[in-house]
Amino acid sequence: MLTDREEEILEALWGELVEKKNQSCDISVLKDDDIIKRLSDLDYVEIRNSQIKLTNKGREEAKNxxxxxxxxxxxxxxxxxxxxxxxxxxxxxxxxxxxxxxxxxxxxxxxxxxxxxxxxxxxxxxxxxxxxxVPKKIIMLLSELELNKKATISHLEAQNQAMLQKIIAIGALPNTGIRLIQKFPSFVFQVGKSQFAVDKELASCIYVRLD
Amino acid sequence: MAMDYKGPIEYSIELAVEKICDLLKASYFISKRSVALLLLQDDEEIREIVRKNESDTIDDIQKVVKEAKAHFANPITYELALERQNEVRLIIEKAVKIKKETIELRERLSRLTMNPITGIPILLLVLYWGLYKFVGQFGAGTVVNFLEGTIFEKYLNPFFIKAAAHIVPWRILRELLVGEYGVITLGLRYAVALILPIVTFFFIVFSIIEDTGYLPRLAMLIDRTFKKIGLSGRAVIPMVLGFGCATMATMVTRTLPTKRERIIATILLSLAIPCSAQMGVILALLGGNPKAMLIWAGIVGLIFLFVGYLTSKILPGERPSFYMEVPPLRMPSISNVITKTFARVKWYFIEILPLFLLASIFIWLGVLSHLFDFMVNLLKKPVELIGLPAEASKAFLFGFFRRDYGAAGLYDLNKHGLLNGVQLVVSCVALTLFLPCIAQFLMNVKERGWKTGLGISVFILFFSFSVAFVVNFILTRLGVIL
Known part of the structure; x- marks a missing residue:
């Protein structure tokens, strides 16, 4: 079982090595740190010339x-x-x-x-x-919501700024009540006192929580 | 109303706004605070303006923007919206009482218009009564016959012709003013007696439909289909207008958000949406032959979808996205409808009238220089290729300048028994796909620029004849008798 500190080091390595796609990380400052040593002994990381890399096992653990x-x-x-x-x-x-x-x-x-x-x-x-x-969900996509069920917008996940701006313009903001009126051929929902029709792409930016 | 934006204690949006305001040296058409807020929200237009005006401090400004963004989990647009929403909620809590809502008749009716099963029949009813009966039969039929046949042909034209004979000594100039294709006798008559009433009636129907709040419902019904042809449900407005006058509808494509959508809409309007004048001709020619009418409608519908699909594949650019408020259904108020119709007709007339006058000058030049005779001969070959008698070429060329003349040409051919059922369908398909009129051509050029406008028109010229050729080939080969 890893300690909290060790897990955080693995997380940091995931960010640097996997997400930023760096080849390796320089750890000359931490060379003699106990945690790094323990991670290396447990075969989570590989250290060569002060450069640290994740092993396959380490990678899996870091991901988790x-x-x-x-x-x-x-x-x-x-x-x-x-x-x-x-x-x-x-x-x-x-x-x-x-x-x-x-x-x-x-x-x-x-x-x-x-x-x-x-x-x-x-x-x-x-x-x-x-x-x-999946059993019964609490947070779901707006498109998965049952018709005429009351829900609250939990958050927005837009692919780009333009889409986000459109949803904001509609006023479909987190913590606002929402009710889906129709799914086909377009999504129609009620937010506050107004109804809006949007396409599937925009509807998939809205996540809701059942009331 | 001014409000302070909060954000995390260690770094507020206000702080960033203040820093940016200090760095902005030039003066802008809006307050520095607004400029700063827009910069923080990544507004591209304002960023370009600031880049030009603040060459000394632009790097520092960008640093502040970056720093501010780093302090927030979400885009700043989002953060600002959340804070504004909170503020609004506080005000509403204090100031507004909300009654409990019930699903009333209006809401039931609204759902019926949006559900495809009931919505599509409702749409057909609206089209039949609004467009076909009121605009088509009453406006384009009864009223136009009276204005054109009685007022112009009997009273105004003879008067002007007589007056010109006295005042203008030169025959050529007289031709320009009151000749067969004269500015007054053709251009003005065409604009005032034919287009004006049709468009007025169309705008009345359109304003009523608009005021009931039906258009967004139509848009949401059709969005999925329109996405396949590169448009969004929003484009339903210019498309519906196209059934009135494609020239005006092309002008309305200005309301579409991207250049790509505007080009696709312009192509489809010029190609496959028959304007009320074209509809009039086609209804008259095919009215007595339901089978031929069905084939015509099927072919034009297919071409609409096919060309839309192709252009959306060819033209680069992002897929459009669709979002529209669906307002409650309302009873339109008569005074609103009248005011709107009047304003639109006025605006339309100011934009269109010069085009019609210009068209008669073109015809005058064309006839004077014998260019038209040359073009009629040029058109004979393609017209024969699509299986029509060579005489029809005149109808096509003049139809481009003067719809009633083109139609009359086809009527005459039809009356003399020169056209069989297949030829009727073929000529109607060609006529529909062909550029509706010279005003549309000029509008394409005006709205889309010379290159695109001309390109679209040349494409349509070849495409309409090619389709007519294929239709003729298939129908003849299959031995279809209509």
């Missing part, structure tokens, strides 16, 4: 750590409604509790989110590949 962290962030923001500036701190503590199995439950609960609230991707878990197993 990052996944837990970002899922925790989503949980705090979307479900528990914790203010953004506290999210990171809270998630850092919480992620270590989300071990195998628990992270899957949270992921299912949240509707397999693709990004954390800061917009960084959440690595896929086994549960995301097999969405059919």
């Amino acid at each position: 750590c990052v996944r837990r962290h970002r899922l925790a962030e989503r949980l705090f923001v979307d479900v528990l409604d914790i203010k953004k500036r506290l999210v990171h701190e809270a998630s850092c503590k919480f992620e270590h509790l989300l071990h195998k199995g628990l992270d899957e439950n949270v992921c299912i609960l949240l509707g397999h989110p693709r990004t954390c609230p800061h917009g960084r991707p959440i690595p896929e878990g086994d549960c995301c590949k097999d969405v059919k197993r």
Whole structure:
């Protein structure tokens, strides 16, 4: 079992090596650090000439750590409604509790989110590949909502700024009540006192939480 | 209303706004605060303006923007919207009482118009009564016959012709003013007696439909289909207008958000949407032959989708996205409809009238220089190729300048028994796809520029004849008798 510190080091390495696609990381400053040594002894990392790389085993573990962290962030923001500036701190503590199995439950609960609230991707878990197993969800895409059920917008995930701006212009903002009126041929929903028709692409930017 | 934007304690949007305001040296058409907020929201237009005006401080400004963005999890646009929404909610809580909502009759009716199963029959009813009966039969038929046949042909034209004979001594100039294709006898008559009433009636229907709030519902019904041809549901407005006057509808493509959508819409309007004048001719020619009418409608519909699909594949650019408010259905108010119709007809007339006058000058030049005789001969070959008698070439050329003349040409041919059912369908298909009129051509050039406008027109010229050729070939080979 890794300690919290060790998991965080792995997360940092994931960011540098996998997401930023750096070949390796310079750790000359930390050369004699105990944690690095332990990670190396446990065969999570490989150190050569002060350059550190993730092993396959380390990579898998790092991926899971990052996944837990970002899922925790989503949980705090979307479900528990914790203010953004506290999210990171809270998630850092919480992620270590989300071990195998628990992270899957949270992921299912949240509707397999693709990004954390800061917009960084959440690595896929086994549960995301097999969405059919999903039990009743709390957070879901607007398009998955039943007609005429009352829900609240939990968050927006737009592919680009232009799409985000369109949804903002409509006033479909988080914590606003929403009710889906029609799904075909276009999506029609009611936000506040107004009804809007949008296409599938825009509707898929809106995530909702059942009331 | 001014509000302070908050954000995290250690770094607020206000702080960034203040920093940027200090760095902005030039003066702008909006307040520095607004400029700063737009910069933080990545507004490209304002960024370019600032880049030009603030060569000394642009780097520092960009640094502040970057720094501000780094402090927020979401794009700043999003953060600002959230704060504004909170502010609005606070005000509403204090100031507004909301009654409990019930699904009333209006809402039921609204759902009926949006559900495809009931919505499509409703649409057909609207088209039949609004467009076919009111605009087509009453406006383009009864009213136009009276204005053109009685007022102009009996009273105004003879008067002007007589007056010109006294005042203008030169025959050529007289031709220009009051000749067969004269500025007054053709251009003005065409604009005032033919187009004006049709368009006025069309605008009345359009304003009523618009005021009931039906158009967004139509847009949402059709969005999926329009996406396949590179347009969004929003384009339904110019397309519906196209059934009134394609020239005016081309002008309205200005309301479409991207250049790509505007080009696709212009092509489809010029090609496959028959304007009310074309509809009139086609209804008269095919009216007694439902089978031929069905074949014509099927072919034109297919061409609309096919060409739209192709152009959307060829033209680069992003897929359009569709979002539109669906307002509650309302009873239109008569005074609103009248005011709107009047304003639109006025605006339309100011834009269109010069084009019609210009068209008669072109015809005058064409006849004077014998260019028309030459072009009629040039058209004979393609006209024969699509299986029509050579005499029809005159109808096509003049139809481009003067719809009633082209139609009359076809009527005469038809009356003399020179056209069989297949030839009727072929000529109607060619006539529909062919550029509706010279005003449309000029509008294409005006709105899309010389290169695109001319390109579209040349494409349509060849395409309409090619399709007519293929249709003729297939129908003849299959031995279809209509």
